[in-house]
Amino acid sequence: MAEAELTISSKTYSSWSLRGWLLCRMAGLKVVEKTIALDDPENRAELLLLSPSVLVPRLTHEGASVWDTLAIAEYLHELYPHAGLYPEERIARAHCRSVSGEIHSGFINLRSALPMNLKVRHEKFPVFSGARQDIERIxxxxxxxxxxxGGPWLFGEKPTVADAMFAPVAQRFLSYAVALSAPSAAYCNWSNDWDLMREWIDAARREEDEVEELEVEF
Known part of the structure; x- marks a missing residue:
């Protein structure tokens, strides 16, 4: 049986690649990582064949090809319902899906104002008013x-899809020294100390070549 494969781009810049990778690891699915350099025209053409939406991440598993991040989450939840990707309780599960969907489709101003870059830490950074509204909503x-x-994760004692979706947001807030309330700052630090997050950050810091991030989603 062929191994599961996860197509990603830069670990330094690609927020969606991070989300897909976290979801696979949380579900316990072992994947072979395939990195696509999106600034290479040949690789871009290859990705066009692999994914109609030209987005990463893309999970290939036992004949299935899944490229939207929330679709990957739902696919993994179907395969591994006991992995805890979503809360067990119905209302909490609906809440988790709702906030995950909100981060998936919204916060356009924050996307452009605070691009993900895991190799920088600013002591001060100007945040324009449009992005501030997004920060307040988050x-x-x-x-x-x-x-x-009850924390420490968004839906209790274990990380869920929501924490994977918001992990790049926490990194943005830390990178750009965004002023936050004490609970939000504590959550950012908790997410940053996540063993999976530390593994991804360490790999990002070892990247030699900067890869242009293609996706424009948050």
């Missing part, structure tokens, strides 16, 4: 989840 989501489910 803090509202985090505060609500941490209060409702």
């Amino acid at each position: 803090e509202e989501i985090w505060t609500e989840c941490l209060s409702a489910y």
Whole structure:
């Protein structure tokens, strides 16, 4: 049987690659990583054949090809329902899906204002007003989840799809020294100390070549 393969781009810049990789690791699915340099025209053409949406990550597993990050989450949840990707309780599970979907489709201003770069840490960084509204909404989501489910993760004692979706957000806030409430700052640090997050960051720091991130989603 062929091994599962996860197509990703730069570990330094690609927020969606990080999310897909976290989901696979959380589910316990062993994958072979295939890195696509998106600034290479030949690799771009190859990715066009692999994924109609020209986005990473893309999971290939037992004949299935799954490229949208939330689709990967749902696919893995079907395969590994006991991995805890979503909360067990119905209402909490619906809440988790809702906030994960919100980060998947929204926060356009924050995407452009604070691009992901795991190799930088700013002591100060100007954040324009449009992005500030996005930050306030993210803090509202985090505060609500941490209060409702008791932390330290957004939905309780174990990381879920929501934590994978918000992991790059936490890294952006840390990279650009975004001023946050105490609970939000604590969650950012908790996410940053996640063993899977540390593994990804260490690999990002070993990347020699900067790869242009193709996707424009947050």
